[in-house]
Amino acid sequence: MASGKKQITQLAQKLFKLSFADGRLSEERVAGVLAYVEKNPPAKPIPVLRAYGRLVAIEVAKGRAVVEHSGPVADSALQSIAAAMTGRYKRPVVATAKPNASLLAGLRIRVGDDVYESSVSGQLAALSASA
């Protein structure tokens, strides 16, 4: 059972590595990998594709900065955030806005598993935790 999971993970990682072109995740390569798997399905295709999709989603999330906000956000602010994250992670990062009224005011940025926050609700939560 454990060896089956390990084989699935190893196969998904191999497919994931094949999805890169010039050090970046390529849509064409991903489409090619999916076509190959469709044409030559492995022993357990669904678990392999699920693991592969998770790896791709993580990689995509690393190139995307989700900016949660309450109230209007200027495009220039989103661009400056994208530029700052691109410089920080040394790879192209695209900023996308996502309204979140529970922040009250301010921003919360998610890049992959990393979270950067400067919001009123965050400061109140920190104040509540320290009380």
Next chain:
Amino acid sequence: MLSLLVIAEVTGHAAEAAAPHAAGSANALTQITDAFSVNLSSLSAQVFSFVIVAVVLWYFAFKPVLATLDERQKKIADGLRYAEETKTRLAAVQQENADILKRAQVEAAAIIEQARKAAKEVAERETAATTERANSLITKAQEAIELEKQKMLAEARTEVARLVIATTQRVLAKELNDADRSRYNEAAARELTSV
């Protein structure tokens, strides 16, 4: 009896004293004996029989009586001595008893004193232990009360903070307008991009 012996003795001495003068006094003696009707042969027989009676009495009457008297006297003396010894021994025994009683009283007094001292020490130890236990309980109770107080204060502080924050959130949600939020978002963007 003794008077007869004395008369005989006196008569003997008179005869002996008259011996040198026998010649002269023989006649006088004869006259006297004749005058008193004394017969020498019968006197000698009487003296002899008297001596025999005296010896017999001595051996068979006086001597046993004297022996009996000596024995009784000895018994009385022994009894007196025994009584004296008994009295002395009784006195010694009484003295010894008195000494034993006195020693027993002293020992009893010492034992009672020792027991009293031991009881006092035990009581003091018990009192000290009880006091220590009571102090320990009081200290623990005070600590528990203090902890409870601190816990209550912390809970109250947390609750107050929660209420304040909840109220602040509600107020800010109502009071902040888009312009305020926009300004805050720009400031936040600057802060996050400058990190």
